[in-house]
Amino acid sequence: MDVSGESLEKAKAELGDLAGAGVCMAGNAFSHVLLVKGEPEVADASGNVPALLAGPDGVALHKALGALGYAPEDWGALSVRDVDGFPLVPGTLRLAIATLDPSTLIALDEAAAAAIREAFADELVELESFDAAMLTPGAVVRLLGMRVMALGGFEKSLSDPKAKQLMWARLKQLPPEGEPY
Structure with missing residues (x-):
């Protein structure tokens, strides 16, 4: 097996371990952007619960990322709740983010x-700015090599034109980064 085959097998095993631990993920595991959702998906009128970011919020996010210049497949999603709806323990969430390794x-x-x-x-707690340390919505934070931003209620903003504009202004701070080489 060559190096690329070994890397693929390693990634499959790591993602399989996360899925086995009940981690709810969607999208491309090798993407630059990882969208983390805390609120559970809302069932439709027939009681069906859509997959992670398969509803209107996901559609709007994909559109916004595309407008920023990200490729259509360049996103992954992670829920802070497991497949049974229980919160992930901090170590599991951290492991999932490290495994998906977004920029x-x-x-x-x-x-x-x-x-x-x-x-x-x-x-x-090591960050000098209180807003950065608290992940204040709209603040771009550098953390372990990642750009991190809290949007502050994306799904709820979809029904309010002013809130949508605010979300768009925040997202515009996160254009695609160039390759590191």
């Missing part, structure tokens, strides 16, 4: 930001 991490709502704060508490 940009976006907390979509306060529940996601709170879970990220807990999972990365040791690193966040």
Whole structure:
């Protein structure tokens, strides 16, 4: 087996371990952007619960990322809740983020930001800015080589034109980064 085959097998095993631990993920595991959702998906009128970011919030996020210049497949999603709806323990959330290894991490709502704060508490307390350490919505934070931003209620903003404009202004701070070589 060559190096690329070994890397693929390693990634499959790591992602399989996360899935086995009940981690709820969607999208491309090798993407630059990881969208982290804390609020559970809302069932439709027939009681069906859509897959992670398969609803209107996911459609709007994909559109926004495309407008920023990201490729259509360049996103991954992670829920801070397991497949049974229980919160992930901080170590599991941290492991999932490290395994997916995004260059940009976006907390979509306060529940996601709170879970990220807990999972990365040791690193966040070292930051000089209080807004950065608290992941204040709209602040871009450098954390372990990632750009991190809390949007502060993306899904709820979809029904309010002013809130949508605010989310767009925040997302515009996170254009695709160039390759490091």
